[in-house]
Amino acid sequence: MPGQNHSIVSEFILIGFANFPQQLLPAFFLLFLLMYLFTLLGNLLIMATVWSERSLHTPMYLFLCALSISEILYTFAIIPRMLADLLSTCPTIPFVACASQMFFSFTFGFTHSFLLTVMGYDRYVAICHPLRYNILMSSWGCACLVALSWAGGSVMGMVVTTAIFNLTFCGPNKVHHFFCHVPPLVKLACGENVSIVAKGVGLLCITALLGCCLLILLSYAFIVATILKIPSAEGRHKAFSTCASHLTVVIVHYGFASVIYLKPKGPHSLQGDTLMGTTYTVLTPFLSPIIFSLRNKELKNALKKTFLSKLFPLSS
Template structure:
């Protein structure tokens, strides 16, 4: 494990500042309202899913257990970034200390990694449900579900700790450096280093492969077996329901993994700072927003549960 103490890095800066999206006051106000609205929608949508799954005993199944944990991670994930981002949009550039930047990067990477691992776990859950329906309850026990979620969080925490610790042992030039981004993400921070970063980039690629490529391969393998199993279903209605259940998850997977791969797995020599910011906006705002929308609009169980919960006071079942 890397030893890390930012205070010992005497050549490093005491603070970073983020480059604002625009200096035009009218556009700043518009962007502030837009991102604030998206953030509130993310909070409300994901909180609604957590509340419904927790409240209604009919949704106490592995699939909804993983979905509620995914929603909780999405809330924390955006909260690590958005409040500070809004503060920088609506006012002058507010510096973030070195330790604060490291903390934001650590939590952002941890929650982002946990998000990717949870999506892979959800694919495995769908594989067991469709390919081994008679053994589903025997395989996907409550104990296993808790272990999978805890393992995903622990692995993400371990990998992000190692990567963050390695990056913040680098020397940075000057006492105040401008990050051409809206958060302390790995690529823009690495660009500010006053030292050779080939080893750090190599470690970033290894971590990215473990967090993105390996889970995506597992998801692809799971859905290959799922597709074969669905095609063997004789009932047209049965095939439609199976595809409907999986398509919601696949939509989130492709958006999340695709944008993250373009940021973290693309060679730095051909990457663009502006493109990285655009992709980061997608997995910071769009994916956490689409998660509750897709699962709510395309999932009959969630839709009916929300209608009962908000439609009549006695509809919700207490645990």
């Protein structure tokens, strides 16, 4: 990475779990491992179901598959190393590996946010402009939206990582987190432009996240206004049910993100910061496939049809 020649730090020590009692670490390892495996299994089941069920070959489920891929890659960038560090006596990470982890975590994290925004737009078109849905959400248009989401995430990852690792790290090299995140790394940097870079990166990230959130809120403002005009209660319920899973995931995603990234400045314990970090990196991806599976009736029925009928053929 640029700036590496100016740094005397060749590796970092991740001490996110260092202050926890040692006897708790195996329990954390088992809990996070099970949640990670469930996250992988849940997203893979969703992708396999959409792939095998022709009735789900629609833009909404195409976006859901892309969301599952970004979630798998995001957790893969962080959780396996975190699990290994939980059982390690000296959890170190090389300089280049730290930069790579930051790049991939920000790339897939922002891709996830952009895809949630695209899914909100999809629901807006489906409910507010149903007659134009097939035109506005054509196969080519959907592919472009997915590609733009991935491109936008990659740009964000590259900009943030380049800005942070252009800083000079003079030591110490102890990162007060369980992965290479911006705030704890900025605290280790030295030089005159550290504050400017930190504020610039923070402003960029918050602007992107708030922009996505506001676009989603705007989409749902139009959606709710349209649903309220539907005369029958059954019609209103049916229309809103198509948005329920997406809206729930958005609330969970931005709820945990706001707790972590918009918390007030002040003294915080290392244990508290670490546990708050796990809510966004471990708990949110864990809840996402559960929410989509339980709150989306079409997907839930397709899961039962595709897998339960094969596992329990006699019961079907």
